[in-house]
Amino acid sequence: DAKTTQPTSMDCAEGRAANLPCNHSTISGNEYVYWYRQIHSQGPQYIIHGLKNNETNEMASLIITEDRKSSTLILPHATLRDTAVYYCIASSRGGATNKLIFGTGTLLAVQP
Amino acid sequence: NAGVTQTPKFRILKIGQSMTLQCAQDMNHNYMYWYRQDPGMGLKLIYYSVGAGITDKGEVPNGYNVSRSTTEDFPLRLELAAPSQTSVYFCASSNQDGGANVLTFGAGSRLTVL
Numbered sequence: 107d108a109k110t111t112q113p114t115s116m117d118c119a120e121g122r123a124a125n126l127p128c129n130h131s132t133i134s135g136n137e138y139v140y141w142y143r144q145i146h147s148q149g150p151q152y153i154i155h156g157l158k159n160n161e162t163n164e165m166a167s168l169i170i171t172e173d174r175k176s177s178t179l180i181l182p183h184a185t186l187r188d189t190a191v192y193y194c195i196a197s198s199r200g201g202a203t204n205k206l207i208f209g210t211g212t213l214l215a216v217q218p
Numbered sequence: 219n220a221g222v223t224q225t226p227k228f229r230i231l232k233i234g235q236s237m238t239l240q241c242a243q244d245m246n247h248n249y250m251y252w253y254r255q256d257p258g259m260g261l262k263l264i265y266y267s268v269g270a271g272i273t274d275k276g277e278v279p280n281g282y283n284v285s286r287s288t289t290e291d292f293p294l295r296l297e298l299a300a301p302s303q304t305s306v307y308f309c310a311s312s313n314q315d316g317g318a319n320v321l322t323f324g325a326g327s328r329l330t331v332l
Binding site: 142148149 | 222253259260261262263277306308310318319320321322323324325326
């Protein structure tokens with residue numbers, strides 16, 4: 107699985123969009139990009155995933171560059187409850203060993 | 219639909235004691251995982267299972283054992299507990315869906331070894 111690189115921490119004003127970057131320059135063609143978040147020692151929560159195309163769901167949008175070497179998670183209107191550690195993971199699709207390896211993530215602090 | 223249930227939520231062990239962390243899921247997921255998270259760190263994969271009767275090692279398996287006799291349950295056993303095993307343990311489960319692997323996590327079990 108490709109290594110991912112994220113900033114250690116970021117701040118965002120409440121009500122503004124939070125844009126969390128992730129570099130995965132060695133990603134291969136069959137690897138998904140996943141985003142999870144962890145709110146203060148709770149179990150991680152799935153947010154979104156994508157392969158090539160941009161994706162949107164009720165929680166967030168995922169923008170993947172055309173060369174797939176980086177991506178951005180967008181929380182369109184951040185609230186205080188979005189303060190959490192956000193993990194970006196690249197992992198091969200399918201197969202018996204499709205396990206997700208978590209790094210240290212980005213601590214997003216939403217400020218009032 | 220309870221999702222992934224972990225017990226106990228908290229436990230204190232003495233060095234050398236043994237215990238089992240329980241994990242159960244009611245979503246009929248094939249894959250199950252155990253992770254540990256040390257303070258201020260990311261999650262490390264201990265063991266995983268792709269189905270009943272099949273288990274395999276993750277990144278940090280030493281000092282732990284697992285079994286998967288049913289689809290629903292995936293207990294994690296600690297033999298001869300050591301202070302280095304003080305951590306929060308998370309169980310997760312998933313099904314392959316079009317190739318993607320979306321994990322559902324339990325609330326965690328906080329273990330302290332003194």
